[in-house]
Amino acid sequence: TRSVLRIDTLNFNDTVTRFRNDSLLIAFFDPRSKSFQDLRPALEETADALASSPTPLGGFGAVDVTVDSYLSLLEAPEITSSWQDLHK
Secondary structure, rough: OOOEEEEOOOOOOHHHHOOOOOOEEEEOOOOHHHHHHHHHHHHHHHHHHHHHHHOOOOEEEEEEEEOOOOHHHHHOHHHOOOOOOOOO
């Protein structure tokens, strides 16, 4: 959805700085993850609600950990402890 800000290693600092005075919720996700696939509609709905609010509440951004793994390890290192093992 257009309401979700695509955040990557190159634009992370600029995006966070732009929202300095507002709230910014960033989801670090693995598109192959079953939990992401289940939650995706709710995440998109949340982003749309934030974007269409009459009173600006902030923004919603997303980082694909399969593409921007270095950024994910720097900003959300706990994500590695929750990765799903396909062989379990």
